Amino acid sequence: MFLFTSQLSRTLGVRGTLLLFVNYYVTARILRAVTPAFGRLAAVEARLEGEYRAGMGRVGRESEEVAFYNGGSRERDILWRAYLRLIKHINSIYKIRIAYEWTEDYVIKYLWSAAGYALIAIPVLLTRKRNIGIQTGVDEKKTDNQVANRTETYISSRRLLLSLADAGGRLMYAYKDLLELAGLTTRLYTLLSGLHSLKPLPVPQGETGDTVSLSRVDVGVPANVGVPLVLVRDLSLSLRPGEHLMITGSNGVGKTAVARVLAGLWAAQGQGKVRRPGGRKGVFVVPQRSYMVVGTLLDQIIYPHTYAQFVESGMTEDELMSILAAANLAYLPSREGGWSTRKEWRDVLSGGEKQRMGMARVFYHRPSFAVLDECTSAVSSDVEGQMYEHAKSLGITLITISLRPSLMRYHTQLLTIAGDGKGSWTLSQVGTAEERMGMDREILAIEEKLAEVDGWEKRVKELTKELSAEEA
Ligand SMILES: Nc1ncnc2c1ncn2[C@@H]1O[C@H](COP(=O)(O)OP(=O)(O)OP(=O)(O)O)[C@@H](O)[C@H]1O
Known part of the structure; x- marks a missing residue:
């Protein structure tokens, strides 16, 4: 122009x-x-x-x-x-x-x-x-x-x-x-x-040693603006290898929030300190909702590893098979046409199978600590028990979030979050092996009795009906 x-x-x-x-x-x-x-x-x-x-x-x-x-x-x-x-x-x-x-x-x-x-x-x-x-x-x-x-x-x-x-x-x-x-x-x-x-992910205060510990930590929902909502106050606990912790409490009290702080996804509020072992072998979290990655059957087990990392790890397909067997999924490779079959696994596997696949990942990675966030809720109790025992036999220390009292027997400490609005909590020892066995028996007896409640209610109704018929 x-x-x-x-x-x-x-x-x-x-x-x-x-x-x-x-x-x-x-x-x-x-x-x-x-x-x-x-x-x-x-x-x-x-x-x-x-x-x-x-x-x-x-x-x-x-x-x-x-x-x-x-x-x-x-x-x-x-x-x-x-x-x-x-x-x-x-x-x-x-x-x-x-x-x-x-x-x-x-x-x-x-x-x-x-x-x-x-x-x-x-x-x-x-x-x-x-x-x-x-x-x-x-x-x-x-x-x-x-x-x-x-x-x-x-x-x-x-x-x-x-x-x-x-x-x-x-x-x-x-x-x-x-x-x-x-x-x-x-x-x-x-x-x-x-x-x-967004606030940056928290820098871990210590990623060394073999202990997971929270020291005077406030656990709360992070807020970009305003005051964050504190769910658990002044939480202190320390877990050495072999000290398995179960976290319990009603819905929405902040159990998963504690797992997020342990895994480093949420920063600890207040002046508290979080310590955990570092690296891939540190804390491995199995979330509440199962996640299936796009890829082969093999990719589902080794996630987040790539195939190259799997080869590098020196693990064989036989070992993978025994991992699947420990998760009661040994039938999958033959049913689905081999390790390299690609499918929409999210839709192909049932809810319980997806959860068991989550546990198979834990067995594959063998972390020092595994946070299991209600990740076996759709698995039958017997298989759930086998998987817990297998994880412990691999030297994995479990941090389980669950509402199922039957899982208490696999743990040594019990953290109960009160959900009273003040962030109260209690930490107790689950007891000696013998005490735990006793508790197991009691739990089983109660569970059996609970299973009969429906029958009793039905019988009460029948009797009431018969009585009212006789009176008439
Ligand atoms: N990303 C988020 N943004 C806002 N609020 C959240 C977020 N995540 C969790 N919360 C809130 O924090 C509270 C604790 O959530 P959390 O998932 O820890 O509960 P929970 O004890 O694990 O519950 P459940 O037993 O139902 O799984 C809930 O009231 C939830 O609504």
């Missing part, structure tokens, strides 16, 4: 050039007044598209649960609304864009050309001698030459004007693209600033 303007100014003279700049100014004002907020529109479009895609992903992931609840039409309704919101927005952008592009084309193609022709005409109309033209020194007396000069000036100016309009159009397109880029950048900026405002 600068080049074309400077070329044109040679033809137009000072007044013409000034008027050309007035034209630029007026055009810029008009276009600025009619330019929609393309940046904001692009940011909203990106957000709506994100919501829609997240909804699609959620339905894909949770399809079975949705089907069990017969929630298909409800989900379709939610997705349909998200889709309509997106489409409505995209359509409104198209309408705005069409109106804007028409205006822009009209202004740049027609207004600029009209203004340009008027400007070219000014010297012709206003100059008395009419000796305009970029070629000077031509013999003015020769009329033919004058006509030729004017024609040449007109044609070159016209070309310059067309090129100028073209350059102006490109500039406006670039401006529009820049606005859209700014919108997307704003969205990315929001995401990144959200990530940056």
Whole structure:
């Protein structure tokens, strides 16, 4: 544009050039007044598209649960609304864009050309001698030459004007693209600033030794703003290898929160200190919800190891087989067609099988400490017991989060979180092996009696019915 303007100014003279700049100014004002907020529109479009895609992903992931609840039409309704919101927005952008592009084309193609022709005409109309033209020194007396000069000036100016309009159009397109880029950048900026405002993962105070210990630690939900919610106050405990801990308490009292602090996902609140053995062999957590990785059957057991790490570890497939046997999953390789079978394991394996696979991972990695967060709730008691005994025989110290009293027998310490709103807790020894056996027997007896409760209730009802019939 600068080049074309400077070329044109040679033809137009000072007044013409000034008027050309007035034209630029007026055009810029008009276009600025009619330019929609393309940046904001692009940011909203990106957000709506994100919501829609997240909804699609959620339905894909949770399809079975949705089907069990017969929630298909409800989900379709939610997705349909998200889709309509997106489409409505995209359509409104198209309408705005069409109106804007028409205006822009009209202004740049027609207004600029009209203004340009008027400007070219000014010297012709206003100059008395009419000796305009970029070629000077031509013999003015020769009329033919004058006509030729004017024609040449007109044609070159016209070309310059067309090129100028073209350059102006490109500039406006670039401006529009820049606005859209700014919108997307704003969205990315929001995401990144959200990530940056997250508190960094806690730096472990000590990742040495073979002991897990919490010393005067407050466990609470981290808050980016405001005061964090403290679930357990002033918690102190120390676990050496072989000292198995069971954490219990009602739902939502903060059992998993303690596991998160132990695993280093949440920082300990207050002035407390967390110590645990470092490295991969340190604390391994098996979460409440089973996770199946994309990949082969073998990948499920060795996760988060890669195949290369598995080979490097020197472990054989026979050893993997015995790991699966310890988790009561020995039938899987033959049933599924071998170690390298790829399937959607999340859907293929049952709830209990997925939980047992979680335990197989513990046996494979053999960490010093394993936090088992209600990860055997869908496994039958006998297999659960076998897996606990096997983990202990591998030298793994267990930190179990559970509401099942029957699991107490595998532990030496019991942490009970009160959930009284004050963050109270108690830590007690579960007892000697003999005492634990006694407790086991008592638990089994109670569990057996509990299993009979339904039958007794049924009998009471029958008797009541018979009595009321006799009285009548
Ligand atoms: N990421 C989070 N953001 C906000 N609140 C959370 C978060 N995680 C947990 N909480 C809250 O902290 C409390 C304790 O949660 P936690 O998962 O530790 O409970 P829990 O004792 O393991 O329960 P359950 O036995 O049901 O598994 C709950 O009230 C929960 O809503």
